[in-house]
Amino acid sequence: MTDHAIVATHVSKQFGDTVVLRDINMEVERGKVSCLIGPSGSGKSTLLRCIAFLEQATSGTILVEGQPLGFVGDGKDRRRQSPAELRKVRSKIGMVFQQFNLWPHMTALGNVSAALRRVRGMSRSEAEDRAMRQLDHVGLKERAGHYPSQLSGGQQQRVAIARALALDPTIMLFDEPTSALDPELTGEVLSVMRELAAEGMTMVVVTHEIGFAASVGHKVAFLDGGKLLFHDTPEAVFQKPREPRLEQFLDTYLDRGAAMLK
Amino acid sequence: MTWKLFSLLLEASLMTLLVSSISILVGLGIAIVLSGMRMSGNRALFAITGVFISFFRGVPLLVQLLLIYNLLPVLGLTLPSLATAIIGLSLCTAAYQAENLRGGFEGVPKGLVESAEMAGFSPVQTFIHIRTPIALRMTFPALVNEAILILKSSSLVSAIGLIELTKMAQNLAASTYMPLPIFASAGVIYLAINLVVAWLGRRAENALPGLPTK
Numbered sequence: 001m002t003d004h005a006i007v008a009t010h011v012s013k014q015f016g017d018t019v020v021l022r023d024i025n026m027e028v029e030r031g032k033v034s035c036l037i038g039p040s041g042s043g044k045s046t047l048l049r050c051i052a053f054l055e056q057a058t059s060g061t062i063l064v065e066g067q068p069l070g071f072v073g074d075g076k077d078r079r080r081q082s083p084a085e086l087r088k089v090r091s092k093i094g095m096v097f098q099q100f101n102l103w104p105h106m107t108a109l110g111n112v113s114a115a116l117r118r119v120r121g122m123s124r125s126e127a128e129d130r131a132m133r134q135l136d137h138v139g140l141k142e143r144a145g146h147y148p149s150q151l152s153g154g155q156q157q158r159v160a161i162a163r164a165l166a167l168d169p170t171i172m173l174f175d176e177p178t179s180a181l182d183p184e185l186t187g188e189v190l191s192v193m194r195e196l197a198a199e200g201m202t203m204v205v206v207t208h209e210i211g212f213a214a215s216v217g218h219k220v221a222f223l224d225g226g227k228l229l230f231h232d233t234p235e236a237v238f239q240k241p242r243e244p245r246l247e248q249f250l251d252t253y254l255d256r257g258a259a260m261l262k
Numbered sequence: 263m264t265w266k267l268f269s270l271l272l273e274a275s276l277m278t279l280l281v282s283s284i285s286i287l288v289g290l291g292i293a294i295v296l297s298g299m300r301m302s303g304n305r306a307l308f309a310i311t312g313v314f315i316s317f318f319r320g321v322p323l324l325v326q327l328l329l330i331y332n333l334l335p336v337l338g339l340t341l342p343s344l345a346t347a348i349i350g351l352s353l354c355t356a357a358y359q360a361e362n363l364r365g366g367f368e369g370v371p372k373g374l375v376e377s378a379e380m381a382g383f384s385p386v387q388t389f390i391h392i393r394t395p396i397a398l399r400m401t402f403p404a405l406v407n408e409a410i411l412i413l414k415s416s417s418l419v420s421a422i423g424l425i426e427l428t429k430m431a432q433n434l435a436a437s438t439y440m441p442l443p444i445f446a447s448a449g450v451i452y453l454a455i456n457l458v459v460a461w462l463g464r465r466a467e468n469a470l471p472g473l474p475t476k
């Protein structure tokens with residue numbers, strides 16, 4: 001057993017003839033936060049989705065907490081995991097999507113307690129108690145009875161985070177969790193994530209919030225054209241002189257965080 | 263047209279309501295199972311649902327009812343005409359409801375299914391707890407529409423001997439020689455029932471919690 005929560009080895013992904021990920025090797029240590037940055041279309045979401053096996057890598061392997069996820073074996077012997085095995089390993093991962101993906105026919109409490117009941121087999125009251133604590137944790141206890149359509153984007157995303165955390169993952173994956181939010185609502189989501197990082201959660205965060213990446217990330221990964229150009233400490237990645245591709249990328253993201261690095 | 267005659271029609275309309283409402287619900291259940299079979303990825307199940315839906319949508323309901331009515335005894339089943347009527351109407355509406363639901367199932371955003379998958383739901387659990395309730399909400403107006411169609415189509419079960427509103431009207435018309443007021447009354451009763459169903463449907467639709475926005 002290594003100290004790595006996630007190990008991606010030689011991961012490539014093609015959609016038809018389009019190569020989206022090229023031989024990615026990436027390790028994420030337990031309890032550490034890796035922020036994935038890069039231009040739009042560079043393959044950030046695809047990499048995250050390959051890690052979670054929502055997308056099947058064309059080749060390569062993913063280890064989650066030391067266990068293969070999705071495929072076992074390599075080369076000729078590579079085969080798909082059974083659904084039961086897949087669910088078992090995948091239960092270590094919680095995922096938060098750009099579009100929240102809350103179930104619209106359930107209240108916030110319903111969203112957070114559903115899997116506790118259906119997958120973990122808890123009784124309704126047990127599941128709801130637990131869900132309520134999780135909602136409290138993200139500051140949304142009073143909104144428990146609201147449907148997603150009755151919540152702001154920031155609140156929806158916090159419910160989505162609570163939903164993932166309720167299942168006790170050891171790893172959280174975030175795919176641009178604040179990109180669908182109005183600027184004034186990103187703060188509440190980022191602060192929940194900051195707190196989670198401080199509690200020692202292993203996280204991989206795809207983000208355009210360069211300031212967040214620089215301050216919260218233990219590592220910053222820069223993806224360009226499907227290649228992982230760096231995966232290093234923020235200091236090492238952002239120090240000058242910078243790689244020209246990264247410099248060019250930062251120039252196009254003149255948010256406060258990026259400006260701070262200028 | 264006396265109150266006595268009208269009250270006989272009203273009484274018979276309870277049978278119309280009974281047959282129709284049970285058929286709608288049983289048909290909905292069958293339609294959901296058919297949708298699940300169609301989406302299972304199993305080619306044999308997919309083919310079976312295709313044949314089922316084509317048959318029940320392509321053959322006139324009256325012919326279906328007469329077929330079932332005459333087929334069951336051959337199979338050694340003698341059922342009361344109420345049960346036969348419910349079987350016939352349920353199978354027919356199931357085919358239409360499955361078609362209606364198809365659009366709803368296709369409209370369930372992929373991300374909602376992925377978040378269920380990440381939460382550990384099996385495909386069957388995702389179908390039951392996520393896809394189906396969302397598909398039902400998205401196609402709810404079509405369901406109300408189908409309910410109204412079935413209420414009207416239930417007049418055909420008079421052909422297999424069930425005394426519902428239409429059959430009662432026919433009987434009364436024959437015995438009283440007053441077909442016009444009697445059939446007019448039957449028409450008014452059908453219309454009143456369907457207006458109420460449409461109104462309840464709109465209220466229920468507004469009360470349903472949010473649909474996915476995309």
Ligand SMILES: Nc1ncnc2c1ncn2[C@@H]1O[C@H](COP(=O)(O)OP(=O)(O)O)[C@@H](O)[C@H]1O
Binds near residue numbers: 020038040041046047
């Ligand atoms: N399901 C898919 N089918 C075909 N091409 C896809 C699919 N998903 C993503 N792509 C392509 O892969 C590339 C990388 O996409 P993505 O991982 O979403 O990039 P990013 O998240 O960095 O913006 C894009 O060119 C995109 O068009």
Ligand SMILES: [Mg+2]
Binds near residue numbers: 046
């Ligand atoms: Mg993306």
